[in-house]
Amino acid sequence: MKVAVKEDTTAFAKEIQQKCGQDVLTCYQCRKCTMGCPMAFKMKMKVNELMRAIQLGLREEVLSSDTMWWCVSCETCATRCPQDIEIVEVMDVLREMAFKEGYYIPVESIEAFHKVFLRSVEAYGRLYEMGFAMDLNLQLKDPLKDADLGPVMFAKGKLKLLPHKVKDLKSVKKLFENVRKLEESRV
Numbered sequence: 037m038k039v040a041v042k043e044d045t046t047a048f049a050k051e052i053q054q055k056c057g058q059d060v061l062t063c064y065q066c067r068k069c070t071m072g073c074p075m076a077f078k079m080k081m082k083v084n085e086l087m088r089a090i091q092l093g094l095r096e097e098v099l100s101s102d103t104m105w106w107c108v109s110c111e112t113c114a115t116r117c118p119q120d121i122e123i124v125e126v127m128d129v130l131r132e133m134a135f136k137e138g139y140y141i142p143v144e145s146i147e148a149f150h151k152v153f154l155r156s157v158e159a160y161g162r163l164y165e166m167g168f169a170m171d172l173n174l175q176l177k178d179p180l181k182d183a184d185l186g187p188v189m190f191a192k193g194k195l196k197l198l199p200h201k202v203k204d205l206k207s208v209k210k211l212f213e214n215v216r217k218l219e220e221s222r223v
């Protein structure tokens with residue numbers, strides 16, 4: 037007689053715990069995270085629903101969801117969670133997994149934002165706001181987006197015409213180099 041072996045639905049949650057130390061299995065669906073999340077209105081799958089989906093081992097649904105891409109890492113959820121789950125760390129891991137496993141990023145501007153932001157930090161050691169805004173608009177094929185705000189911000193000294201580099205730019209570049217090497221060694 038064949039004995040059916042039940043699939044371990046907790047494997048996905050354990051994989052996440054192994055990567056970031058957060059035990060999603062302890063979530064008991066109080067919904068305090070979702071109630072305080074400033075980005076919940078954008079998320080198709082709310083934060084507590086994401087936690088439940090992880091507990092149920094719904095890997096596809098979780099990694100293809102838009103939840104972690106809307107998260108702005110404000111930490112409100114973690115502060116409210118009675119189970120002390122550092123949800124931001126879970127979000128980071130999910131973004132990394134989804135990206136590496138080739139899942140489509142449902143929020144188009146997010147990928148461009150990350151690339152352009154990091155390009156600016158690597159070049160100057162800090163964000164060069166004006167260059168960042170122009171570069172991002174080009175990436176999103178909307179070169180004049182928010183162009184009317186430029187002169188106002190410029191007049192108020194919120195935008196600088198030229199970039200300012202940090203003193204120790206060498207160390208920043210070294211950091212990027214090391215991360216790239218680390219990434220290559222993991223492939």
Ligand code: SF4
Nearest residue numbers: 073107108110111113
């Ligand atoms: S850290 Fe992310 S998921 Fe948590 S409340 Fe802020 S935006 Fe929402």
Ligand code: SF4
Nearest residue numbers: 063065066067069117
């Ligand atoms: S606040 Fe914590 S325990 Fe409550 S639903 Fe969110 S993750 Fe689960």
